[in-house]
Amino acid sequence: MAIAKAERLMNLALCLLGTRRALSKRELRGSIEAYMEASGDEAFNRMFERDKDDLRELGLVIETVENLDGETGYLARRDSNRLPPITLDAEEAAALGLAAKVWQQARLAGAASGALQKLRAAGMPEAEDTYEIQPSALEPRIPVHETAFEPLMLACRDRRPVVFDYRKANAARPETRQVEPWTLECWRGHWYLAGWDRDRGAERVFRLSRITGRVRSRAGAFTAPVPDVSTVRETVESWAGETATRSARIRLRAGCGYPLRGRATEVREGSDGWDELEIPYGHGLDAWLVEFGPDVVVLEPAGLRADVVERLRAVAKG
Numbered sequence: 097m098a099i100a101k102a103e104r105l106m107n108l109a110l111c112l113l114g115t116r117r118a119l120s121k122r123e124l125r126g127s128i129e130a131y132m133e134a135s136g137d138e139a140f141n142r143m144f145e146r147d148k149d150d151l152r153e154l155g156l157v158i159e160t161v162e163n164l165d166g167e168t169g170y171l172a173r174r175d176s177n178r179l180p181p182i183t184l185d186a187e188e189a190a191a192l193g194l195a196a197k198v199w200q201q202a203r204l205a206g207a208a209s210g211a212l213q214k215l216r217a218a219g220m221p222e223a224e225d226t227y228e229i230q231p232s233a234l235e236p237r238i239p240v241h242e243t244a245f246e247p248l249m250l251a252c253r254d255r256r257p258v259v260f261d262y263r264k265a266n267a268a269r270p271e272t273r274q275v276e277p278w279t280l281e282c283w284r285g286h287w288y289l290a291g292w293d294r295d296r297g298a299e300r301v302f303r304l305s306r307i308t309g310r311v312r313s314r315a316g317a318f319t320a321p322v323p324d325v326s327t328v329r330e331t332v333e334s335w336a337g338e339t340a341t342r343s344a345r346i347r348l349r350a351g352c353g354y355p356l357r358g359r360a361t362e363v364r365e366g367s368d369g370w371d372e373l374e375i376p377y378g379h380g381l382d383a384w385l386v387e388f389g390p391d392v393v394v395l396e397p398a399g400l401r402a403d404v405v406e407r408l409r410a411v412a413k414g
Contacts (some may be wrong), residue, residue, distance in 0.1 A: 106131040108147050109156060113177065118161040118169025170315075242304040245280070247311040248289055252277045255322070257314040260307050268413050270308045275300070276318045281328040290328030292320040301331050344377035345395040352391040382407060 107128045111119060125131040125140055148170070154156055157176040163169055184192070203317035244260065251258045258277055263270035276292040286303055293300040347370045348356060357363060362374040372395070375381075382403035385392050394401040 100130065104128065105147055105150060108144075109126055109151055109172070111173035112151075112156070112158060112170060113174060115171055118159070118163060118171045120163075120169045123401050124170070124413055132209075172333065216382070242307070244304045244307040244311050245287060247313070249280060251311070251313060252279055252289075255318060257316060257318065258311050259314055260311045261309045262302055263306050263308055268410050270306075273300075273302070274314075275302070276320060276322075278322055279328060280304075281332065283332050288332050289330055290331065292318070294319065299331075301328055342377040342397075343374050344397060344400050346373050346375065346385070347371070347393040347395060348373055348388075349391040351389050356385075356388065356392070386411070 099121070103316065107130070108124065111124060111127055114295045119127075121141070121144060124144065125134075131140055131144065134143055144244065148158060155177075156172055158170055158172050159176075161169055161171070198273070232379075250256075256277075257274065259272060259274050261270040262273045274294040277288070277289055278291045279289075282286050282288065286305060289302045289304060291300065291302075292298075300403050343361065347366075350371055356373060356375060360375050361375040364372040366372060370393075377397070377400060382400055385394065385400075385404050394404050
């Protein structure tokens with residue numbers, strides 16, 4: 097069956113690449129033996145649509161045009177499906193190979209491997225894989241543990257609205273959010289989604305680990321324009337206090353909270369098993385401190401202490 101499908105895809109690709117005008121479904125069905133043997137129009141349509149999507153997934157640019165009679169046709173122009181000359185040197189090829197190793201997520205690993213194969217077939221030089229010859233204790237990886245990552249990645253790519261249940265850090269229960277997804281961003285080991293929140297009518301950033309349940313796709317086009325460059329990283333940093341102009345004073349249990357210690361502007365070691373830290377204070381710091389649970393006590397300012405206590409009480413209520 098796999099051989100039959102590969103042959104069918106090859107025949108379809110040759111038909112689309114070998115024509116100067118768009119071919120209709122009817123013409124393609126009469127030119128490819130496997131389509132002629134399909135049992136009925138419905139079976140043919142399903143087979144053709146799957147094959148067309150598979151070819152596009154493999155990188156073939158297929159255009160959909162309408163002829164003078166109003167009939168939809170398909171073609172793949174040769175100039176649109178030809179790579180320019182590859183001029184990468186060995187170091188650049190090695191960098192691409194290293195970047196392809198970063199992804200551990202199954203779908204992206206396959207896409208990265210396929211892209212490298214296409215570049216090598218087009219003349220990219222083979223790079224000596226020093227990471228295989230001399231294994232290193234440190235190797236680049238981008239882990240993806242959240243089940244919401246893959247459906248959101250596809251929704252960002254295909255520009256499809258989504259619906260999911262989201263639990264804010266200070267909320268006892270999740271609430272439904274309708275979002276037009278723009279991009280995914282990894283920041284400090286956590287994945288975030290930037291997009292347009294339809295219910296609030298504004299840009300929002302969502303942490304994937306707080307999405308509960310299944311991400312559901314919705315039909316229809318986006319209602320808000322997608323920015324050329326999403327500022328999700330800057331937005332997340334500002335929410336986490338990275339652009340803070342004030343300071344907060346906290347007590348931190350000895351041997352705990354190393355991310356907090358890394359950001360501290362001053363650390364005073366205590367003799368009672370607790371250290372005192374000065375850290376930058378900005379919007380969202382309360383949500384970050386809550387993640388350290390009983391290992392952190394806020395001393396000042398009083399407003400930050402009250403926000404942290406409120407969040408902890410909401411979590412305790414469940």
